[in-house]
Amino acid sequence: MTPVDPDPVEASAIRKVAVRLVPFVALMFFINYLDRTAIAFAGPNGMNADLALSAAQFGFASGVFFIGYILLEVPSNLALHRFGARRWLARIMVSWGVVAALFTWVGNAESLYVLRFLLGVAEAGFFPGAILFLTQWVPARHRSRVLALFYLAQPLTTVIGAPLAGALIAGGDGLFGLEGWRFMFLGVALPAVVVGVVAWFYLPDRPADARWLDAREKAWLTAALEREAAETAGKARHSGSVRHALVDGRVWCLAFVAFGFIYGLYALAFFLPTIIAGFEAGAGQEFGVWETSLVTAVPYLPAAVVLYLWCRDATRRGVRTWHVALPAVVGGVSIPLALYAGSPAATIAVITVTACAIFAGMPNFWTFPPRFLHGAAAAAGIALINTVGNTAGFAAPYVTGALADLTGSYHVPMFGVGALMLLSALLMVRVSRAARTDAVTTERTSR
Numbered sequence: 001m002t003p004v005d006p007d008p009v010e011a012s013a014i015r016k017v018a019v020r021l022v023p024f025v026a027l028m029f030f031i032n033y034l035d036r037t038a039i040a041f042a043g044p045n046g047m048n049a050d051l052a053l054s055a056a057q058f059g060f061a062s063g064v065f066f067i068g069y070i071l072l073e074v075p076s077n078l079a080l081h082r083f084g085a086r087r088w089l090a091r092i093m094v095s096w097g098v099v100a101a102l103f104t105w106v107g108n109a110e111s112l113y114v115l116r117f118l119l120g121v122a123e124a125g126f127f128p129g130a131i132l133f134l135t136q137w138v139p140a141r142h143r144s145r146v147l148a149l150f151y152l153a154q155p156l157t158t159v160i161g162a163p164l165a166g167a168l169i170a171g172g173d174g175l176f177g178l179e180g181w182r183f184m185f186l187g188v189a190l191p192a193v194v195v196g197v198v199a200w201f202y203l204p205d206r207p208a209d210a211r212w213l214d215a216r217e218k219a220w221l222t223a224a225l226e227r228e229a230a231e232t233a234g235k236a237r238h239s240g241s242v243r244h245a246l247v248d249g250r251v252w253c254l255a256f257v258a259f260g261f262i263y264g265l266y267a268l269a270f271f272l273p274t275i276i277a278g279f280e281a282g283a284g285q286e287f288g289v290w291e292t293s294l295v296t297a298v299p300y301l302p303a304a305v306v307l308y309l310w311c312r313d314a315t316r317r318g319v320r321t322w323h324v325a326l327p328a329v330v331g332g333v334s335i336p337l338a339l340y341a342g343s344p345a346a347t348i349a350v351i352t353v354t355a356c357a358i359f360a361g362m363p364n365f366w367t368f369p370p371r372f373l374h375g376a377a378a379a380a381g382i383a384l385i386n387t388v389g390n391t392a393g394f395a396a397p398y399v400t401g402a403l404a405d406l407t408g409s410y411h412v413p414m415f416g417v418g419a420l421m422l423l424s425a426l427l428m429v430r431v432s433r434a435a436r437t438d439a440v441t442t443e444r445t446s447r
Helices: 008-020 022-045 047-051 055-063 065-083 085-105 109-123 126-135 140-151 153-172 180-202 215-235 242-247 249-283 289-297 300-317 322-340 344-365 375-407 411-446
Strands: none
Touching (some): 008 022, 008 215, 022 055, 022 085, 022 109, 022 126, 022 153, 055 065, 065 085, 085 180, 126 140, 126 375, 140 153, 249 322, 249 411, 300 322, 322 411, 344 411, 375 411
């Protein structure tokens, strides 16, 4: 059913949240994703050679981040629920900025592993905390559009961040006696500290604290969100219980859907620059750091456009299961096809389709957990989904690198990525059917 047009107070309130709040949280996400993936730009641009890293070692260093991240994800999100987003998100940003700056002086593979692990510890809870924070500000009918604006930061991190990283590597080589890749680590770390300090003063914890909302807008937002929370609590099996949220089958099913999407995302993010380096060898061409960063950014600009248009359609129609499942199918089929494209241009074109699919599905995916989770259960459930999903962040780069070393090509690991994304599509259909069955059972019980 197509949503009705909002009244003027509703439209004004949502517009102000979209303008005043979402871009700042998206900026935080931009810096977050850039810092965690900076290693992908450093690796083929001097770090792997200087630290004598094999593909498997680079993959392990890329993925070990997620061990620390996963261990503290749920506790961090529960702390955010208790202490408030403003304090906790600001604390997370400053912590990871300090750790990220230490990569400037990494000396060997072992110290790289330690710093990547600590970076994961420092960043734990940011993404699910940001999702939880935004859902506490935006009623369900507007979440797809708002989460799309937030999620644009991820593909734009590569569109803007890849050339930025390339410029820092090329332009910073020799500055302060540092290799270019070391200067790049320093350059992308410092903004996290600065923005983290600003977040402490800028972010309001709830609509009632927002000075940029008038009294009517505050009242409407507060009432709408409280009404939705009450309705969700009435439908929930566990009435906000953290314990039951952690064993809810729907939560775990969504967690494995996220695993497939995130596996595909990080397989691309960490190895696309390396795959591009293979183009050079195969075609007898040589790209500079700047050219490589621009080629790396190519798939992500159309991905940002498709993300926005797909989520706009989801907002207009109401988010349906196929808004998540169909992108998973497209990504699962397209990514192995990139191996047979026959030319660098064709390969990048197919990878672009994969990137569009991954980024189109994820914002709509995150509208599903708040449909049956609220309060502390939402904090725990969303964190658990993100935790399980992000185990793919460890598995994807490590398994991809290890299989590439073992087989001498990226064929086997890329077929694995495709299979996992197709599994995500099947699981999304399954959890949707289970939700419909639960709704029918609840309705019959209430009669």
